[in-house]
Amino acid sequence: MKKLLLLFLFFGLFSCTESDKEQFEPEQPEQLDIVTDVYGVQYPSLDPSVIYCGPGQGAKMCRFLNKYDETIWADTENYYSDFSDIKFSSFTGHPFFISFFNFDSTVSYCEGWKKGETTYDGMKWNINFKRDLEDVLWFDYEYYGSSTEIEYTITYKYEVIDGLLHFSSTDGKTFIFHPSQRNYSKDIVETDEIILLKGCIFY
Structure with a gap:
């Protein structure tokens, strides 16, 4: 009987010890993924x-831009669209990752953006990447204007789903782009004049 009582006491003590151990055992930190470039x-x-x-050595870290390098997207239903045609680049030979071609029957404009700070014609803005996956690219556009303080920030979101480029922004714009079939040759584009601004990578 004494042996049986001692056995119960032993298992009771062991059970309490294990319970306390589980209760007070510190949580293990989450394991984050190891940074891997597009080559593995x-x-x-x-x-x-x-x-x-980013440009230079950082280009091999660009998942979205490497997958969609040199691809062009457009509003295929409207030649003169409210949304500019878009071309992505993985910083090949230049610091620009996205270029916009705004078509108009009289004057069309082409320009591009680079990551980081830009000052152009007295105006300043800064672009920070927020998310970069194979089919997803988000970045913040921080506009300073002629000030030293940020006047406003817009987050631009691009995601390729089923072969279409879904676009949205925090200022309320949304659109779905198709792969462009447009001929961008200067003598073919239906416009009176093309103004090439800084960062145009269509030519």
């Missing part, structure tokens, strides 16, 4: 919470 090379020393996509 891993960089364990880099912070996985940082987006390293």
Whole structure:
């Protein structure tokens, strides 16, 4: 009887100890993914919470831009659309990752944006990448104007779903682009004049 009582006490003590251990055992931190470039090379020393996509050596970190490098997207239903045609680039030979071609029957404009800070004609803006996946690219456009403080910020979101480019922005714009079939040759485009601004990568 004494042996049986001791056995119960032993198991009771063991059970309490294990219960206390589970209750007070510290939580393990979440394991973050290792930074990997588009070629599969891993960089364990880099912070996985940082987006390293950018010009130069950073181009190999650009998931979206590498997949959709040199692709052009347009409003295929309207030649003169409210939305500019878009061309993506993985910083090939230049610092620009996106270019816009705004078509008009009289004067058409083509320009592009680069990551980071830009000052043009006295106006300043800054672009920060927020999300970069194979089919998703988000970035913040911070506009300073002629001020030293940010006047406003717009987040632009691009996502390719079933071969179509879905666009939305925090200022309320949304659109779905199709792969462009347009001929962009200067003597073919239906406009009186094309003004090429900084960053145009259509030519």
